[in-house]
Amino acid sequence: MDSNPHYLHAGRLIDGRGGPVLKNRLIEIRNGRIHAIGNAAKLSLPVRARLYDASRATVIPGLIDCHVHLAWASTCDAQMRSRQFFESYATVRHTIAANLEKTLNAGIVAVRDGGDAGGHTLRFKNQDAIADPLIVKAAGRAWHQPGRYGRLIGRTVTPGRTLGQALCARLAAPGVEQPDHIKIVNSGLNSLSAYGRQTAPQFKRDELAEAVRIGEQYRLPVVAHANGAEPVRRCIDAGCRSIEHGYFMGDDNLARMADRRTFWVPTVAPMQAFMDQCKINDPRKEVCRRNIEHQFDQIRRAKQLGVKMALGTDAGANGVAHGRAVINELRLFVQAGLKLEEAIQCATQRAAELLELEGRGMLAPGQAATFLVVPPGPGQLLQNPAKYEALFIAGRRVRGQ
Ligand SMILES: [Zn+2]
Known part of the structure; x- marks a missing residue:
């Protein structure tokens, strides 16, 4: 042939x-x-x-993964995980190269990176040769509030500054590597000890809206990490392009997303991976199982309402393997109630639309x-x-x- x-x-x-x-x-x-x-x-x-x-x-x-962390190996070893988050670029660049190889080997042709503490993936994209023709869209460092979740994937807004001021200062600084999107962390992680416990939003709606306006000036969409009703609502109202995770966001937000044409990237694979690691008598196992069931309910509801869903795996998270996780996430979408063709659409046409990859995904x-x-x-x-x-x-x- x-x-x-x-x-x-x-x-x-x-x-x-x-x-x-x-x-x-x-x-x-x-x-x-x-x-x-x-x-x-x-x-x-x-x-x-x-x-x-x-x-x-x-x-x-060719498949597209809309949520990865290329700077992280997906190891489950707690010590190795905590060490790798703050390694130097010289070390991490080898991890990124290996992860890109695994990604392409799994039939994935484009990824969107959700950020890392050192901004190493963005640097790699600009300085090292990305295995052509794999497309990488990188956030660099995500933004979060001091003392709140987000240290592993980004930087804080300096106290006394608004998110908009911090963003402007960063994007306008001479010689700064321009990201492909702005990532904002607007909630905590899902609780693994108390089912459905929600965390407070990190930013006000107006601050988020200002960030979206600044993003538009630089032609950068805003990608929001958000779980829970209030954090998600603020991001949708502010005009963020996609909601990442969106656990426990609720029906009102799903309807809002359908109206506003906001994308949703449900990331079920990391919850499944963590559940698989829990010992049989670990109470967190049951919380994970219920979290997944609830996310499946939301996926079915999103389908009914016509919410644009795109597939993202959170590859690099605890036990979520680069490349291979796409198949797990596709399988989870099918388990939730999507037809195989609809699940594939989330990882192709919808994903290409979210990543603005013209002439791809179909x-x-x-x-x-x-x-x-x-x-x-x-x-x-x-x-x-x-x-x-x-x-x-x-x-x-x-x-x-
Ligand atoms: Zn992530």
């Missing part, structure tokens, strides 16, 4: 738009883009056309010829480790036989 085919014959095709599986499709590729998709039974190939035969396989768009004419060939039935996709035959990016085979 040719590494840069002109045609690909797909036995089954999931195009990323959430619709049903299409059968027996012929994809024509020109200059790295999809030129046309037709019924393979009705089309004949030109003489000497280079064909990739995936007639016994399923073809899906298999349709005009889009990049970026796809995964998964053998043989679509159900295989949810197996871990992911088994795929080949990964093509912009028409070029980058992984697989």
